[in-house]
Amino acid sequence: MSNYSQKVTLTEKGHVLIPKVLRDNLGWSLGDTIVISLNTDGNLLTLESYTGQQGNENMRGVIDNWGRLTLPKEIKECLGWGVADILILLQAIEGKKAFLKRFQQYESKCVICKTSEVIAKINNSGACKQCVETLRKSLAV
Ligand SMILES: [Zn+2]
Numbered sequence: 734m735s736n737y738s739q740k741v742t743l744t745e746k747g748h749v750l751i752p753k754v755l756r757d758n759l760g761w762s763l764g765d766t767i768v769i770s771l772n773t774d775g776n777l778l779t780l781e782s783y784t785g786q787q788g789n790e791n792m793r794g795v796i797d798n799w800g801r802l803t804l805p806k807e808i809k810e811c812l813g814w815g816v817a818d819i820l821i822l823l824q825a826i827e828g829k830k831a832f833l834k835r836f837q838q839y840e841s842k843c844v845i846c847k848t849s850e851v852i853a854k855i856n857n858s859g860a861c862k863q864c865v866e867t868l869r870k871s872l873a874v
Contacts, residue, residue, distance in 0.1 A: 737824035740836060745816045747809060748801040749833065755822065756800060759829045765796050769808060778808065778833040 737758065741749050751761065759782070761767070766783035769792050780802070783793055794802045809815070812835070819836040843849045843861035851859030860868070 737822075739822045741820050741822050741833075743804070743809075743814055743816060743818045743820055744801075747804045747806065748797075749804060749820060749822070750799075750801050751796060751822070751831075753800060755824055755831060756796070758824055759831060761796060763796055763798055763800065767794050767796060767802055768792060769794055769802075769805065771808060771811060775811065776834060778804075778812075780831040780833060782829055 737755060739752055739755065741752075743749060756762070761782065767780050768783045768787045770779045770781075770788060771777075772779065781787075791805055791807055794804065796802050804814070814820070814835060820833050821836050823832040823834070824830075825832060841851060841859070843851055843864055844858045845860055845864040849861030849863060852862045853860050853865050
């Protein structure tokens with residue numbers, strides 16, 4: 734899906750730096766309006782140039798003089814993204830689009846048994862269903 738990826742940090746003001754190399758790849762300039770849309774799973778943003786047609790005003794941002802894009806508050810709330818979250822910026826091979834998603838810092842395997850898929854997360858670690866049940870039972874005694 735992508736031939737470019739870059740980790741970026743969400744700032745206090747909701748800025749995300751769009752590196753120059755990516756702006757050049759996509760043909761984006763400082764001052765350009767970017768349309769930000771949320772995918773159906775609610776975990777990935779699509780960024781593309783505004784052509785005068787897509788979306789509503791709340792779902793657009795302008796690339797400022799420092800190459801930063803401000804993410805709308807509604808989107809951050811919807812995704813649960815906050816200050817200092819590490820995001821990954823990806824460039825789509827087809828079309829002049831980029832994607833933005835949260836970098837998964839936790840392990841995808843259970844920290845207790847190391848084998849099963851995580852269902853519950855605590856900070857950056859996760860536990861599987863069986864281990865959570867075992868813990869729950871041990872507490873209930
Ligand atoms: Zn487990």
